[in-house]
Amino acid sequence: MFIRLVYESFRRQARRKLLAGAAVTLGVGVATAMIAVATDIGDKISRELRAYGANIVVTPQEDSLDLEIGGVNLKPPSDGAYLNESDLPKIKRTFWRNNILGFAPMLPVNAQLPGSEKTPLLGTYFAKRITFGKEEFVTGVRTTHPWWKVEGAWPDDESSDVLLGTRLAAQLGRKPGDEISLSGSAHRVAGILSTGGVEDEQIVGPLAVAQAILGRPGAVRRVYVSAMTKPEDALARRDPRSMSGEVYDRWYCSPYPQSIAFQLQEAIPHSHAEQIRQVAQNEGTVLSRIEGLMLLVTLAALCAAALAVSAAMATAIFERRAEVGLMKALGAGRVMIALFFFAEAALLGLLGGAAGFAGGALLAREIGRSIFGAQISIAPVLLPMILAVAVLVTFAGSAAAIRRAVRFDPVFALRGEG
Amino acid sequence: MSESRAPEAARRRDPARRTSMFLRMMLRAAVLRRGRAASALLAMVVAAAAATAMLNLYVDVQAKLRREFRNYGANVVVVGRDGKALPASAVQAISSTVGARGLAVPFAYVVARTGSGQPVVVAGTDFSLARRLNGWWAVSNWPTGPQQALVGSRAAPAVSPNGGPFDLSFQGKTAHLTAVGTLQTGAAEDSRVYLALNDFEAWTGVQPSTVEIAVSGSSKEISAMTQALAASLPEAEVRPVRQIMEGEAQVLGKMRNTLLASAVLIIATAALCVLATLIGWVYDRRRDFAIMKALGAPERVLNGFFAAEAGVLGAVGAVLGFVLGVGIAAWIGRVNFHAPVAPRFGVFPVIAAGSILVALLSAVLPISLLRRVEPANILRGE
Numbered sequence: 001m002f003i004r005l006v007y008e009s010f011r012r013q014a015r016r017k018l019l020a021g022a023a024v025t026l027g028v029g030v031a032t033a034m035i036a037v038a039t040d041i042g043d044k045i046s047r048e049l050r051a052y053g054a055n056i057v058v059t060p061q062e063d064s065l066d067l068e069i070g071g072v073n074l075k076p077p078s079d080g081a082y083l084n085e086s087d088l089p090k091i092k093r094t095f096w097r098n099n100i101l102g103f104a105p106m107l108p109v110n111a112q113l114p115g116s117e118k119t120p121l122l123g124t125y126f127a128k129r130i131t132f133g134k135e136e137f138v139t140g141v142r143t144t145h146p147w148w149k150v151e152g153a154w155p156d157d158e159s160s161d162v163l164l165g166t167r168l169a170a171q172l173g174r175k176p177g178d179e180i181s182l183s184g185s186a187h188r189v190a191g192i193l194s195t196g197g198v199e200d201e202q203i204v205g206p207l208a209v210a211q212a213i214l215g216r217p218g219a220v221r222r223v224y225v226s227a228m229t230k231p232e233d234a235l236a237r238r239d240p241r242s243m244s245g246e247v248y249d250r251w252y253c254s255p256y257p258q259s260i261a262f263q264l265q266e267a268i269p270h271s272h273a274e275q276i277r278q279v280a281q282n283e284g285t286v287l288s289r290i291e292g293l294m295l296l297v298t299l300a301a302l303c304a305a306a307l308a309v310s311a312a313m314a315t316a317i318f319e320r321r322a323e324v325g326l327m328k329a330l331g332a333g334r335v336m337i338a339l340f341f342f343a344e345a346a347l348l349g350l351l352g353g354a355a356g357f358a359g360g361a362l363l364a365r366e367i368g369r370s371i372f373g374a375q376i377s378i379a380p381v382l383l384p385m386i387l388a389v390a391v392l393v394t395f396a397g398s399a400a401a402i403r404r405a406v407r408f409d410p411v412f413a414l415r416g417e418g
Numbered sequence: 419m420s421e422s423r424a425p426e427a428a429r430r431r432d433p434a435r436r437t438s439m440f441l442r443m444m445l446r447a448a449v450l451r452r453g454r455a456a457s458a459l460l461a462m463v464v465a466a467a468a469a470t471a472m473l474n475l476y477v478d479v480q481a482k483l484r485r486e487f488r489n490y491g492a493n494v495v496v497v498g499r500d501g502k503a504l505p506a507s508a509v510q511a512i513s514s515t516v517g518a519r520g521l522a523v524p525f526a527y528v529v530a531r532t533g534s535g536q537p538v539v540v541a542g543t544d545f546s547l548a549r550r551l552n553g554w555w556a557v558s559n560w561p562t563g564p565q566q567a568l569v570g571s572r573a574a575p576a577v578s579p580n581g582g583p584f585d586l587s588f589q590g591k592t593a594h595l596t597a598v599g600t601l602q603t604g605a606a607e608d609s610r611v612y613l614a615l616n617d618f619e620a621w622t623g624v625q626p627s628t629v630e631i632a633v634s635g636s637s638k639e640i641s642a643m644t645q646a647l648a649a650s651l652p653e654a655e656v657r658p659v660r661q662i663m664e665g666e667a668q669v670l671g672k673m674r675n676t677l678l679a680s681a682v683l684i685i686a687t688a689a690l691c692v693l694a695t696l697i698g699w700v701y702d703r704r705r706d707f708a709i710m711k712a713l714g715a716p717e718r719v720l721n722g723f724f725a726a727e728a729g730v731l732g733a734v735g736a737v738l739g740f741v742l743g744v745g746i747a748a749w750i751g752r753v754n755f756h757a758p759v760a761p762r763f764g765v766f767p768v769i770a771a772g773s774i775l776v777a778l779l780s781a782v783l784p785i786s787l788l789r790r791v792e793p794a795n796i797l798r799g800e
Contacts, residue, residue: 023690027687027691030683034683034684048669048672052665057604066572067609068606069527146664196657197657197660276603277556278554279490282553282554286483289754293755300468300471301683304467304684304688308461308688308692311457311461311464367676
């Protein structure tokens with residue numbers, strides 16, 4: 001009988017149920033989409049912040065002091081220590097390899113131009129294919145220095161083509177496709193590089209070209225690593241040597257800039273890895289601000305959705321006083337009537353919640369695709385939680401209205417004086 | 419028949435009394451059905467508050483985030499051409515051009531030699547400005563007195579292995595310095611020694627060659643500033659720092675779009691829920707509608723009555739919601755950015771118009787449905 005009451009109520013008052021159900025669906029849908037976006041925004045913005053370039057630098061452990069003023073290196077290229085190029089693929093063997101989006105080795109040398117001028121030449125990877133085990137990985141300055149722009153084409157890492165900085169190219173009067181002689185061998189100019197920095201006055205070529213000019217195959221001066229990191233907290237700043245086993249494990253297994261640098265140092269022999277504080281530190285602040293903002297906006301959205309659903313449910317029940325009167329006149333107890341309405345609310349909450357969850361997940365995916373060009377997916381684990389919340393909210397919205405409906409004198413209700 | 423007599427009677431009546439009757443009907447409707455009226459109003463207030471908060475945030479958050487991005491340091495650099503020093507008046511000129519919109523910090527560089535003959539880069543700067551510009555510098559102790567130096571973490575073992583006083587020489591002149599703190603940045607600064615600018619100039623006689631500038635504002639404002647600087651300093655090069663500018667533009671753009679999408683979602687949901695609630699409310703009062711019609715109220719008065727009711731509800735909801743929404747936005751600003759989001763009163767007309775429009779729409783829809791129905795049918799409860 002009870003089930004039939006509920007069933008008939010849904011069948012005969014389809015319009016009203018549809019209105020209340022639509023409110024629940026919308027509320028849950030927006031809540032789901034906002035939760036999905038808020039939980040994923042840290043990851044997405046972290047990727048966008050990689051536009052600032054590398055946040056960790058690896059240098060030889062026993063290096064001499066850098067003599068650098070305004071980005072121009074005054075140290076003789078043969079001075080100091082080097083890293084070994086063959087050690088670099090090991091970067092992708094560290095625990096946080098999936099957080100490392102790319103790395104670029106650098107080797108500054110001086111190249112001899114035909115007019116007996118010495119010009120700085122920077123050897124690096126552009127978009128080099130590195131095979132590591134079965135995995136293939138493409139890395140280089142195009143990932144770690146995304147603000148570098150090339151007019152013409154990027155050189156192939158296996159070729160001997162070079163890029164000319166835009167000021168240098170203007171000074172020498174070269175265009176993409178021209179030939180240029182560097183330290184006695186001919187190279188093709190693949191493109192003109194514009195960075196807004198000192199590279200505009202330099203030549204940038206594949207690493208092997210710089211190594212050949214220096215006469216030291218396999219040598220790398222430093223490696224820039226672009227990694228996705230977690231904002232620094234008190235644990236991150238502690239010295240790993242002073243930690244106990246469990247704390248150390250937690251530190252080691254969190255993607256702090258410090259712990260990723262520590263692992264890089266372990267992976268590459270005789271190296272020293274350090275966070276580039278300008279990028280790494282500020283990334284943490286910006287990230288935590290944005291995450292906080294989205295969290296609060298989501299909270300506000302959840303409250304708004306809950307109140308809207310409550311209001312819609314309250315309206316739906318107020319409409320049905322006459323029904324309550326009839327039930328009471330026929331001898332239904334208060335508990336029975338309350339149970340009936342709560343069962344209806346639960347059913348609405350469940351159906352609306354499920355539809356809303358599906359809609360919200362679609363919405364979140366669309367937002368992710370159109371804004372970040374990447375998937376935002378919501379964990380299916382959240383479904384039962386969101387359903388429970390939806391039912392709870394519909395209950396809360398109905399409770400006051402149900403109480404008043406139950407207390408209402410059936411005589412008035414039946415006479416239509418509601 | 420009764421329909422033609424009633425308006426005549428109404429016309430004969432005193433207009434003031436008619437107005438008071440109109441008001442009384444509205445007031446009684448609100449008081450007698452306060453539960454229903456309250457839930458409709460609640461929905462209205464929530465929607466208006468959500469819309470206000472989101473619009474306020476959308477306008478204000480960009481400025482707040484821009485301020486956060488200024489922590490990345492200089493976004494414009496002025497350097498002397500070919501590494502030459504800037505003219506003596508340049509630093510002053512740049513500071514006055516930038517004004518309160520940003521921060522301009524001079525830097526001067528030489529390569530000096532340590533006691534053991536090792537070359538090291540020595541920089542002179544204004545410590546109090548550098549500290550504000552480069553918040554990411556990890557400094558153990560900032561120098562305050564004369565002849566005090568800030569030593570980079572990699573330079574420290576070379577210049578002052580035991581942390582005590584040390585000598586540096588440049589072109590035959592020797593400076594006696596004390597290392598009071600170490601500096602760590604993970605970049606070129608680690609290999610340098612920093613001195614106060616007046617100590618540096620007295621020792622080397624070299625003027626600043628670089629001025630690093632952090633300007634906040636949109637990219638248009640910043641490029642206007644760079645052009646102004648370039649025009650006033652023909653002997654210097656003014657370069658925007660592309661790494662900083664492009665990173666900021668990219669992240670800000672994405673964030674703006676995310677907030678916009680959230681705002682649209684939230685406002686649309688809130689408006690639809692209000693619509694659903696109000697339609698239910700008006701539809702539920704079909705009995706009132708039928709009685710009024712049976713008593714001979716002309717359609718114009720009936721429509722006017724329901725429209726006025728909806729309008730009042732929308733207006734009251736908009737005012738309450740605006741106040742609440744401004745409060746929510748200010749709270750979010752305080753909690754997250756440690757600075758309140760200033761209320762934008764320009765948003766209010768939009769909110770008010772939107773609220774009243776939604777309320778009117780939800781009154782008009784059911785009324786136009788009811789108009790075709792005979793009052794007798796409604797009163798019989800069909």
